[in-house]
Each structure stands twice: as structure tokens, then as C-alpha cells.
Amino acid sequence: MGKLKYVGWMSSPHYQVPNKTGYTEDDFNRLLDEMVDNGMNFLSLHMECQSCYDRYHDGLAWPPRNPRLKPLIDRNCLNAHEESEFLSHIIPQAQNRGITCQFMINSLHWSSPERLVSQYPNFGYLKARNGEESRVVLCPDNSDSWQFCVDEITDLVKYGTDLGVNLYAIESPFYGHSGCCFCEDSRRTFKEKFDVDLGNPPYDLAILGSLRMQELLTELVRVVKATNAQAELWLHTQGSPKWGHLPSCLRKTGISALMPHVYHSRQFESEKHLNALLDYLAPNPCILHCCVRSRMPIDYGWAKDPEDVRKLIGWIARSPAENLEGVMFFNETAVSPENRKAVYEGLRSYGRWLE
Numbered sequence: 001m002g003k004l005k006y007v008g009w010m011s012s013p014h015y016q017v018p019n020k021t022g023y024t025e026d027d028f029n030r031l032l033d034e035m036v037d038n039g040m041n042f043l044s045l046h047m048e049c050q051s052c053y054d055r056y057h058d059g060l061a062w063p064p065r066n067p068r069l070k071p072l073i074d075r076n077c078l079n080a081h082e083e084s085e086f087l088s089h090i091i092p093q094a095q096n097r098g099i100t101c102q103f104m105i106n107s108l109h110w111s112s113p114e115r116l117v118s119q120y121p122n123f124g125y126l127k128a129r130n131g132e133e134s135r136v137v138l139c140p141d142n143s144d145s146w147q148f149c150v151d152e153i154t155d156l157v158k159y160g161t162d163l164g165v166n167l168y169a170i171e172s173p174f175y176g177h178s179g180c181c182f183c184e185d186s187r188r189t190f191k192e193k194f195d196v197d198l199g200n201p202p203y204d205l206a207i208l209g210s211l212r213m214q215e216l217l218t219e220l221v222r223v224v225k226a227t228n229a230q231a232e233l234w235l236h237t238q239g240s241p242k243w244g245h246l247p248s249c250l251r252k253t254g255i256s257a258l259m260p261h262v263y264h265s266r267q268f269e270s271e272k273h274l275n276a277l278l279d280y281l282a283p284n285p286c287i288l289h290c291c292v293r294s295r296m297p298i299d300y301g302w303a304k305d306p307e308d309v310r311k312l313i314g315w316i317a318r319s320p321a322e323n324l325e326g327v328m329f330f331n332e333t334a335v336s337p338e339n340r341k342a343v344y345e346g347l348r349s350y351g352r353w354l355e
Contacts, residue, residue, distance in 0.1 A: 006100065006287055006326030007353050008035060008042030013079040013087065014057040015049040016297060016334040022057065022077045023333065025086040031332065032090070036097050038344040041354060042287075043094055044102040044169065044328055045087070047156060049074055052111035052136060053297035059115070062087070064155045068119045068148075091163040102167035102234070103160045107220075108138040108149045109172065120144040126176050127183040129201075140173035140216050141185040149173070150223055157227040168224060169259060171236040173216050174243035179206045206241035213244035214253055221254035232256035236289055239281050247281050259289040259328065263312050266302050271315040278321035287326035288316065292343060294336035306342035313346035317353075327353070 011031060014022035035043065051058035059074035063082040073080040079087055091101050110116045116123055124142035126134040138145035149172075157168060175181055180190070182198055190196045194208050202208070217235070224233045236259045239247045250258065258281055262268060278286055292309045296302070316327055329335075329343050347353060 002322070002324075004324070004326050004353050006042035006328070007347065008040040008044070008099070008328055009332040010044040010046060010104070010289070010328050010330040011332035012046035012049070013061040014054075014074050014077040015046045015061075016054060016293075016295065016331050017057070018295075018333075020056050020076045022061070022074075022079065024078060025089060028086075028090045029093070032094055032097060032099065034344075035099060038347065039352075039354065040347075041098055042100050042102070042326060042328060044104050044167075046105070046331070047103050048105045048109070048152075049077075050106075050109055050111040050136060053300060058112050060152070062156065062159045065158060066151050066155045068151060069155055071119060072115060088163055091165060095164060100167065101163075101165050102169055103156055103165055104169040104171075104236070105152060105156060107153060107170040107172050108140060108145060109136050110138060110148075111136045116148070120148045123148060124183055124185060126178070126181045127186075128176075128178045129182045131182075134176060137172060137174070137176055139181045139183050139185060141181060141189040141212075142183065143185070146216075150220070153220060154223055154227055157224055157231060161228040161231070166228065166230045167232050167234065169234040169236060170220070173213060173220075174237070174240075174245060175209050175213070177242050179242045179244075180209045206244070207246070209244035210241060210246035210249040214249040217250070217253040217255060225254075234259055234287070236261065238277060239284075247284055251284055255284075257285040257287055257325065259287050262288050262290045263304070263308070264291045264301055271318065274315050275319055275321060278319065278324055282321070282323045284323060285325045286321070286323050287328055288324070290316075290327060290329050291331075292329050292339050293331050293334040294339045295334040297334075304339060306338045309339050309342035310346050313343070313350065317350040 047061045049057040057074045061077050078084040122144040124139045126137045126139050187198045224231050234257045235255045237245045238260045239245050
């Protein structure tokens with residue numbers, strides 16, 4: 001591993017914070033002190049939460065300007081209300097201490113349809129070929145779902161730009177494990193763009209899906225740049241063809257960096273796997289999205305212990321990948337004291353990581 005540009009945490013004002021109000025300004029001041037003491041220079045903040053993963057929190061974690069988004073805030077989150085918003089104090093402090101800040105949303109994710117329908121009445125979820133609908137991920141070919149995505153990203157970038165934030169990240173649009181969406185909107189879109197009948201999908205559907213995602217992600221980069229010309233948009237992805245995220249297509253979108261999910265499940269459990277993934281994603285720059293959580297969301301994933309954390313850090317430190325530019329440990333709000341200590345000690349044990 002060469003020297004990295006970014007090493008730090010993903011945290012959140014609300015996601016997986018085990019109380020109703022979420023993090024406070026004092027909580028983030030404590031985190032900034034920790035990060036400086038342990039040589040970190042990167043803080044990504046998850047700015048939305050889904051009720052299917054967190055019983056206390058559902059909605060946006062900032063006070064939006066767009067009237068359609070105002071009813072969609074997380075009512076329990078302190079930072080989502082104008083009168084108690086505090087990241088406008090934290091972000092400048094972080095920047096003054098040499099920490100680069102990023103705002104992240106999943107985008108096109110929403111698990112409380114009764115709330116979203118009030119503002120985007122014709123939205124639609126991804127639909128598998130057998131007709132089963134996602135309970136969380138929205139279809140980017142649906143016009144109301146797409147407008148929600150554009151509105152949410154635009155509003156977040158406006159909020160962040162006022163605070164001096166120039167890095168943003170999203171996880172979708174993607175097509176999920178079906179390789180495509182089979183709703184009527186997607187059927188119409190694929191017929192118009194590729195002359196393909198999704199009732200009888202072709203063998204190269206993943207390629208066509210990636211070309212569609214290339215178009216959509218290029219548009220989202222344009223949306224971000226129109227709001228803040230200095231901003232970069234990064235993408236949380238392993239480059240799965242089924243998601244429509246072929247690396248060669250992502251390279252053409254204007255996405256500045258990829259944040260591949262690492263260690264989220266036991267299916268990812270070897271050093272060789274890590275290096276193969278980075279090689280597959282090359283030459284796209286990568287900042288690893290490393291799950292070191294000891295407390296997992298509802299019905300999700302694998303809780304880590306300190307030995308798991310130490311093992312992962314060793315793999316990263318030994319990686320020969322030239323496109324590895326950073327490491328982000330996820331999710332700071334759900335990490336035990338023991339895992340937190342293992343992160344900091346693991347970083348120190350391999351010497352200086354940053355450029």
C-alpha cells in the first residue's frame with residue numbers, strides 16, 4: 001500500500017445512534033478530538049436514515065430548503081431542524097483541524113412509503129422479474145422517484161456548499177440483484193433506448209443496464225456541478241454488473257471516486273478477494289468503505305469484533321493496489337469501544353498511512 005489521501009470515519013447525525021435525538025454537537029466535538037489524536041483526515045456523514053434499519057430514525061438529517069422535502073426530515077434528529085441544526089458549527093471546526101468532510105446519502109432509498117407518497121405520489125420501487133417489489137430501493141426509471149433523487153441531492157449539495165463541503169457520495173441509482181427493474185417504467189425505457197423487450201430479456205441485459213446507469217449517473221454529476229462547480233460526486237459500489245455498475249461505464253460518468261463495500265458480509269473474507277476487487281475496479285480511484293460495526297442494523301449483516309478489525313487493517317496495509325486512495329471505517333455510531341480501539345491501534349501498527 002502506498003500513502004493514502006484519505007483515512008477516517010463515516011458517522012452520522014442520526015443513523016444507528018442508539019437514542020431518539022441522534023448525535024449532538026458535543027458528540028461530534030469528541031469525535032473530532034479523537035480523529036486528530038489518531039491521525040485521521042476524513043469524515044463522511046451519512047445524512048439520511050431508513051426506518052427499516054433504525055427504529056428511532058427515518059428521513060433526512062438536515063433542514064431542507066425544497067418544500068417537497070421538508071415533510072421528509074427525520075423528526076427525531078436534532079440536526080434536521082433549523083432551530084437545533086449544528087453541523088454548521090462542526091464542519092468549519094473539522095476543516096480548521098485538517099479534516100476533509102463529505103456528505104453522503106443512499107439516494108433513491110425510502111422505506112416509509114406513506115410519507116413519500118404525500119410529496120411524490122407516483123413513485124415506484126424496483127420490481128424483480130417475478131413481480132416482487134423492493135421494500136427500500138426506488139426505480140430510477142420512474143419519473144417521480146427520479147425527481148425525488150434529484151431534489152434530495154440538489155438540496156443536500158446546497159446545504160453542504162454553504163458549509164464549505166465539496167465532497168458528496170451516493171449509493172444508487174442501481175438496479176439491484178435482478179440486473180434490471182421490470183416495472184412498466186423500466187420496460188418502456190428499455191424499449192425506447194435499446195429496443196429491448198424486458199418480457200424476454202437478452203443475455204446482455206447487465207451491459208444495457210450499465211449503459212442506462214451511465215446515463216443516469218452522468219446526469220447526477222451534472223446536477224451536482226450545476227449547484228457547486230467545485231464539488232465531486234463519489235459512488236458507493238463494488239462495480240457489480242447486476243447493479244448496472246460496470247467499472248468501464250462508471251469511468252465515463254464524471255464520478256470522481258468509488259467507495260467499494262468491504263467486509264459487510266462473511267462472503268467477503270479474504271485478502272485475495274480485496275485485491276481482486278481493487279484490480280477489477282481499476283483504474284477508478286477507490287476509497288474503501290470498511291464495515292467495522294459491532295452493532296448491526298435490524299436484519300442486516302455481521303457484527304465485527306476487534307480481531308476482525310485487525311485482520312482487515314492488515315489486508316489493506318499489504319495491498320499492492322495502485323488505485324487505493326483511502327480508507328473509510330463504517331459506522332462510527334455503531335462501533336464498540338473495543339473495535340474503535342482496534343481501528344486506532346491497527347492504523348498506528350502499520351506506520352504512517354497518509355500522504
